[in-house]
Amino acid sequence: MEQIVTSTQKKVFIKWLIEQHVLDNRETIWLLNYLRSNERLLNIVHFVEAIGQRERSIVISCNSRRDSDFEYIKSAVRTTDPEKAFHDLRLNQDDPVYIKINMESVQPSAEYFAVLEDSQDSSPLSIHETYGKAAENATNAAERAYAETIIYEQINHALDIGDRDKFIELSKLWKTIKGQNH
Template sequence: MEQTVSNGQKKTFFRWILDRHLLANREIIWLLHYLMSNDKLLGVIHIVDEVARVNRSITIACADDDRPIFRYVKTTVETNDPEKAFHDLRMNQEEDVYLELDIEMVRRSPIYFSVLEENPNNIVDVHEKYGTMADYATVEAERNFIADRLNKAINEALDHGDQDQFYLLSKQLNQLRRQQK
């Protein structure tokens, strides 16, 4: 099953990464900003869980690992320099690029699953591999959304001095928290 991810979803995902300061390398940050600003190029970017056996790929890893934090591969040519990748991406905006983000915090977030696509050369279907985790992330995101709405409503009840509403909403929030455990 193939998933189509819009440019808007990809921009939101990259913005989410940048807002959390998950990347320390300035050139990689610039590259993500460039991708966000170029809709044509963003359209050929595919976020996958593994970039094996593709012609053109980018891998961004956590700085804590022993391997390079950035790797760009085009057929048989490989570089760890984001600037060289930028120039190649700028000059060739037609061929698909597969992006793997090997950052633990990213791979555990619900937003990651919303933009994850299948690598056409992988045997294992991404939905088979991550289906349970994606379901869990969806439920968790929904609970967080409800908790945020309840917290805002509780604050409004406090602001308006509505004691009955405060107790009712607090009870609902406590029930939600018990369900999470």
């Protein structure tokens, strides 16, 4: 099953990951920002759960207690230096790169599930079978948060213009939505 993950989804995920402040290595953040700004590279990047025996891969660990929170693997060569990975990625923008993010310290999000692709090296269960319910829950939570924001803005607008009836109607809707979240 081949998935289509857009470069926009990858950019959103990378931005989300950086904003979580769970990456300790400045060079890793710098490399991720470079990937985010390069459309051609984004098209060859694949976020997977397992990298297996891939030709080129990156493993990034969030808030790692390991010796290294970054590893770049090309064929049989391994390095923990993000700068070496950057130079190889900059010079070779044709071969795919598989990125595994170890996020033990981070609650996976809709952004993560949106970019995660099935891998030939992962378990026989597809990403959808494994994370489908969690992704659905994350998406529903995001939709509720968006609806709350819109209603909140409309309540403020009703207050600003003095529309008492609209304020009461929206306040009831607000309470209903907030009650569903708990």
